Amino acid sequence: MPQEPPTSTNSAASGPRCVHQLYEAHVRRAPDAVAVVHGRDRLTYRELDERANRLARHLREAGLPKGGLVAVCLGRDAEVLTAMLAVLKAGGAYVPVEPSAPPSLLRHVLADAGLFAAITRESLRVMVSDTVRSGRPVICLDTQAEAVARRSAEPLDARAGASDLACVLYTSGAAGRMPRGVLLEHRHLVSAYEGWRVVYRLSPEDRHLQTTPSEFAGFTGDWVRALCSGGALVSAGRDEDLDRAGDAAPLHRLIVDQSVTVLACDVPTARGLHRHLRSQGADLGDVRLIAVSGDSWYLDELQALRRTLGPHVRLLNVYGVTEAAGSGTYFELPDRPTVTDHPERVSPIGTAFPGAAVAVLGRGGAPAAWGARGELGIKGTVVGRGYLNGPAFTASRYLRTGDRGRVRDDGGLEHLGRVASHADAEAVLRGHPSVGECLVTSVENAEGHKTLTAYVTPVDGGEVDPSELRLFLATRLPSTRTPRTVVRVASLPRTRAGKLDRSALPQPARRDSKRRASGGKGTLSVDGGEGGNLWGAIAGIAALFSFLSLMLTDALWPYSTDLSLVPNPWAALFTGLYVCESLAFGLGMGFLFAGRPLVARHGRSPALTSAAHLAVVWLLIAWWPQDNYYRLAAKTDWARQAALVYAFNVTLMIAAAVVVAFVAARPGKTDRS
Incomplete structure (x- = not known):
């Protein structure tokens, strides 16, 4: 069933029409409250607003039309927020561009957007100017600081409305495909904020940590949550970012020193912080909420982090898409989590944020039944206008996300990875x-x-x-x-x-087909493509036990294979039968010791897999002892005859029934959580 958007008690329809007006309400309410913290720099709401007003007037003087696109290529310091707010106040829409992004990506975004202007620094002017169309203004905040400072800091008259464009945010891009620009209007950002406000329980006392590069939806989500609720945005610099070794010590110090209360981060950051906390026996100070997004985060990881931090920290696994301003669904780990089989396999994403409707789509795009697997779709007031230079989104239809999911028995959604993933x-x-x-x-x-x-x-x-x-x-x-x-x-x-x-990903090292594919002495390979190791092991064990059975038959059952009174060609036929019985016994023993992977590949339950494995073994090895016992039993020895029938024939029937059950059972049940 679809996750329909709940109704907010403070809907966007009754509040400010534009996202920057939510922020401006706090400028009037608490002008001296801290708005932005970046290193040693502090900006109050009044200081940030005055800077943004001056830059907004500068943009209008440069001729920025209503809805005009302005690239903001500055990084993550306080100036990037000044520029974004200025563009909104001036009636335009900002396009965040991260200076540290690969040159090919920078060129793609700057050329794709059809920009009116760009805001950057002098050190980046050449790079930006080479891509922005000739004659378009490039405003460098450092070299043009005096010109901007001469503008009035008084509030500007409103130019934009709820349905006007606020920003163009580019997707992270799939392998082999360049990112696409998503057109987000003011009403989409306001709706997303209303959902975050309700779920995150935002307040002016919160201090939000910002760790995302400015080009992604997470950055816009960070400043909207912080500044539209009257809180403070604490920006992490490069020194606090996780390095390739995953060192979270600088980031941890920043969180504690700056009394951060709300932490929204990606999965690698959450994992790095958790490793650091466990190794140091530390905590996260004043943090009351952690929201993790960007990739699959699993239930066992949530539970482990809960054990480390304690019940006073709320933990949310957030699933969001750029097309919905970073909104989507959330799963909050309850104080007393229910027992779940294989929590390491489950990535719960829960229920939809207010303003969003999320469903697992079946054929034709209609919501699928509970338990069915399919592509996740999203619609609602958080979903944007459409793609830049691409198709528009249809409000009445679910937008396909490219992610797979299912509705669990408790009604919550579960993330199953990308559509083409394994x-x-x-x-x-x-x-x-x-x-x-x-x-x-x-x-x-x-x-x-x-x-x-x-x-x-x-x-x-x-x-x-x-x-x-x-x-x-x-x-x-x-x-x-x-x-x-x-x-x-x-x-x-x-x-x-x-x-x-x-x-x-690196290419796997090529392996010599003559070498063992196992990579280790005395181990077995089950890769099947290089074939011979598993079957070779079965064949080797089979040969050994076939030889032993031939040698031991007369010792265990004297005269059971005596054919001295049987004429040819019948004696030769019976000799062939005895050899086949020994070969079957050897094959059964080989299958016993090395054949389970072949049975397990069919994906049945562990219990049925074990039963089928042993059933096949018994079907092979039983003939050698059975026939030898029978040949030594007198026809009128009814007790012995009955024992042999029940010990061998009946058990062989049971083994055959187990094999039938194994073949008839549906595969893959053990993979479901």
């Missing part, structure tokens, strides 16, 4: 105790062949054994969804938005 294999792999993070994708080699490959990072200070992981996966996944190759990596590559970057 989230089921990743979820199973996360359950191995030696695996920290993982990613499963199809990798194409130099010959053009694609192989399902798992990339894994070890838990802190640990090691991972690829051979062991292949066996672990093979016993829990159907063969078509089991990775054939496991690659150990120090860390998984991520995009600037903090999402896993499948396009930046």
Whole structure:
């Protein structure tokens, strides 16, 4: 069922029409309250507003039309907020551009947007001017500071309305595709804020940490939540960002020193902070709310962070999309979480924010039934106008997100990864105790062949054994969804938005087909594509036990194979039967010791898999002892005949029934949480 948007008690329709008017209400309410903290710099609401008013007048003097697009290419300091608010006050729409972004991305955004002007610094002028159309103004806040300062700081008359464009936010982009600009109107940002205000319980006393680059929807969400609620926005600088080693010590110091109360961050930041807190035995000071978004965050991680921080910190797993101003759904870990099977496989995203409706879509785009899996769709007052230079969004239809999900039995939504991802294999792999993070994708080699490959990072200070992981996966996944190759990596590559970057994964090392694919002495490979190791092990064990059975038959059952009184060709036929019985016994023993992965590949439940494995073994090994016992039993020895029938024939019937049940059972049930 779709998650319909709840009705807010303080709807946007009865309040300010534009998002910057929400902020201006707090300028009038508490002008001396701190609005922005960046390093040693502090700006009050009055100071920030006066700066924005002056820059807004400068933009109007430059001829900015209503709805005109202005690139803001400054970074993450206080000036970027001044510029964004100034563009809104002047009646335009801002396009955030991060100076540290790859040059190709910068050129794409600046050329794609059809800008009226750009706000930047002198050091970036050349880069910006090369892309902005000739004759368009480029305002450098450092070299033109005096000209801007001469403008009046008095409030401007309102030019924009609720349905006017407020900003163009670019998506993080999928592999092989450039980001797309999303057109967001003032009413969309106001609606998103109303949802955040209700769910996050925002107040003027809050101090919000801002860690997201300015180009992403998370940055706009941070300043809207902070400044529209009268709180303070604490900006993390480059020194506080997580480095490649995941050092969260500087960020932790900033959170504690600045008395941060609301922390909205991506998954890598949350994981890095948690590792730091555990290693140091520290806490997060005054933090009362942590909202994690940007990628799959799993239930076991929420529960572990709750154990570290205690019940006084609210934990939210947020699913948001740029097309909805970063809004979407949220799951809050309850004070007394219910017991869930395999919490390491579950990424709950809960219910929709006010202003949003989220559903799992079936065929034709209609909401699917509970329990069904499908693509997540979103609609509501938070969803933007459409894509820049692309299609408009239809208010009455769900916008497809490219993410998969399902509605759980409790009515909450669960995130199942991107549509083209292998989230089921990743979820199973996360359950191995030696695996920290993982990613499963199809990798194409130099010959053009694609192989399902798992990339894994070890838990802190640990090691991972690829051979062991292949066996672990093979016993829990159907063969078509089991990775054939496991690659150990120090860390998984991520995009600037903090999402896993499948396009930046290293190619697996080529393996010599003559070498054992297991990568370890005495281990078995289940990759199937290189084929011979598993079947070779079964064949080796089968040969050994077939030979032993032939040698031991006369010792265990004297004269049971005596054919001295049987004429040919019947004696030869019976000899062949005895050899087949020994071969079947050997094959059964080989299957007993090495054949479980072949059965487990079919994805049945663990209990049924074990039963079927043993049933196949018994169907193979029973003939050798059974026939030898029968041949030594007298026809009128009814007690012995009955014992043999029940010990062998009846159990063989049961084994055959188990195999039938195994074949008839639906696969994949063990992968569902």
